[in-house]
Amino acid sequence: MDFINAIVLLLNYIFVPALAYGSQLAIGAIFVTLIYGILRFANFATGDMMSFGTMVAILFTWYFQSIGISLGVLPTALIAIPFAIIFMILYMLTIDKLVFSYYRIKKSPPVQLAMVSIGVMFVTQAIVRIIIGPFDRRFFDGEKFILKATEFKEMTGLNEGLTVKSTQVITILITIILVSILFWFLNKTKTGKSMRAYSDNEDLALLSGIDPKKVVMITWIIAGILATIGGVLYGLDKSFKPFTYFNNMLPIFAAAIVGGIGNPFGAFLGGYVIAFAEILITYAYKKFFTYILPETLEPDSLIQLLSTDYKFAVSFSILVIVLLFRPTGIFKGRVL
């Protein structure tokens, strides 16, 4: 019984939250990796683009709430996502037209494009803050829990409860659907294949008649979809605050590089690697050990490898270690 309790404890505090957080990071990391693989620059505006998409989704959510549309137990934001995606794609295509395309056609070095993306980051951040303000906003409505701790305890008769928030389930489900469609698209359709070809070798792809404009446009469209959905899922699960989104760029980068930048599947797994590492290393295992060890061996300290303050630092340290020993990432990405 104690053993099952210990397992439930880990499920509740580590597995479920890390899976949800990992999915959110994974979507962001695929976004970074796509931009890197096809447009060939590190996009420092990642976090702010996600916050732009989320902002539009929140505005639509408020609008729907005001006219009385809702999904019942599901959050209203889910209906808002498609509209937000349209706005996000328009925004991204506009930015590409106004800013990035000039440098792409000039074939500027990637560093210059990264600098330009910093300019875009500043502008996007300003737009988001001017429109919606810098404050913390919760836009979740509907049923909050799928499984409450007390219900679980009653059901199973265990000491430990297992809580499953509906946002976590929604996050995981949407991620699975989105990522499967994306991989299907990249691997099976002609457009997806042409994108991969373009990412692999630009000149060869151009020679074989692939239209670079189309590839770039499709990339931005997919990026817009990923950015909005990733942002909204994070916002539903936690809350929306422009500054947090900007900061989330860092673990997302870490995930993309750990997985092997330019490799979408690597980025997807990288998200989970980072999320699990962050939570596993900063979790206090005291209760876990009191369950599985005999009473005489019970620990009196927290048994925490690192305090939770270092959550971010953990993912960055992983990144540094990966860069040192396996610079192509866990799954071979682009060679540095």
Add this chain to the structure above:
Amino acid sequence: MREYKNVIVAYSIMILLIILVGVFQSWGIALSILNLCLISAVMTMGANIQWGYAGLINFGVMGYTALGGLAAVLVSVAPVEEAWSAGGINIIACFFIIIGMIFSIRYVLKKFTKSKKRTYGIISLIVIGLVLLRLVSEPGIENIEAVDPAKTGFLGGLGMPILFSWIVGGFFAAGLAYIVGKVALGLRADYLAIATLLISEIVIAVIKHEDWLSRGVKNVIGLKRPVPYEIDLQNTPWFINLVEKFNSGKLKLINSVAERQDVLNQLVIDASSVYVKLCFAGMFLIVVIILLIITQKALYSPWGRMMRAIRDNEEAANAMGKNVVKEHLLIFILGSAVVGIAGAMMVTHDGLFTPGSYRPMRYTFLIWVMVIVGGSGNNFGAILGGFAVWFLWIEAAPIALFLINLFTSHLPDTNAIKLHLIDSVPYFRFLMMGIGLLLIMRYRPKGIIPEKINIK
């Protein structure tokens, strides 16, 4: 002279702008802007050494700035004797454990040939060391943080004059840069950017949460100043006399003695704050000028030419027998040290150390905007970038407010959009920075004062 024409013009405009702020807003504001412009100029010079001279991209400016700030605390704050006796031994022991770890790993690396066994040995050494560190440090840290947590709760510093910290800050940053450089400099440019950005975040996390070292988010306030305090100045006879002399014309117009005394007191209070800021400005100016002379000399020396050669064509420089890796590391350390000096100057100026305020937006990306806008590879450009961007950063809000009022003047004061825009005035600075950066990168990619290379 002709080639310096645009430099002189650009700097005169900058000085004129600051004077205009002094005339229209107040001299106190103008001087604070000037002081922070000077500090920003030091930071941009550091970043410019790395990016402009050698083409190394360092997005870790924030980390070095914070380390410089930490140096200011560790040098100037008086040591907390109680904390030292409570847990000092543990911290010193930890220090020795770390040194022991490094030496034993080096010994293993040297003595044994590369094999699986050696790798496992090193891993086990590190793990044993970390466990030992944890065991030794934990009680010490707990004891230290328990010593009067509202006031101290940390080890304190050396109690030396804060000016020393400017040098120490440079050394701290250089030390970090050595480690980071060893780890990350082999990476391609954009990976280097990301790696340095993330490493600087780790540095901030450590400074924020190691309370025994830096008091963390509890902040250190009331740092010693290298210049007199306003309150002391207000009671010094020579200062009051000086103010009286300066304003004698104005004071003569007032007849009643009591009223004249009141006016004089107010003038003395204003003047004392201006005087303090002037002192800071003078000190910062000295640092900027010294650094400018050194960097200019370096830029036009054979060493500077070699750096440019490495920047423009690494392979060719390598083929000519230049040690690219070594030079990259050297310049990375030098640039970071300059940024560290700026960090210490900033904390000296503010008189407080707030780890929570170090954010990448302000301390990394803004500095980069300064370098790009000013003109990378040119020290005068970098300094001008620091001035212009910081000036705009501060004055963006009033400018935005003015523009909003101008464009919405036909709307009534209760208009929702107008009110919303006026509420969000502070965020227009991001917009201006972003648009400024994008415009400069598009239409003047070498910056306001571009790099000039004279080939004789």
